[in-house]
Amino acid sequence: MFDGYITDIKSFSFKPADNHxxxxxxxxxxxxxxxxxxxxxxxxxxxxxxxxLRFEKL
Structure with missing residues (x-):
């Protein structure tokens, strides 16, 4: 039914941020x-x- 679609993300992973x-x-x-x-x-x-504001760690 959802072939080819992202339906959920369990965790994020980011590369080191650019200062801009x-x-x-x-x-x-x-x-x-x-x-x-x-x-x-x-x-x-x-x-x-x-x-x-409330923050949650990813």
């Missing part, structure tokens, strides 16, 4: 997945004291 990449992004082919944040982004949010 955004710290918060979405994957083009997976728009229903939540945004992905770099550790740099998470650290900035925590350091700034902002609340209302």
């Amino acid at each position: 990449l955004p710290t918060l992004f979405k994957l083009d082919k997976f728009l229903t997945y939540p945004p992905i944040a770099t550790q740099e982004f998470v650290d900035l949010i925590i350091e700034s004291g902002l609340t209302g």
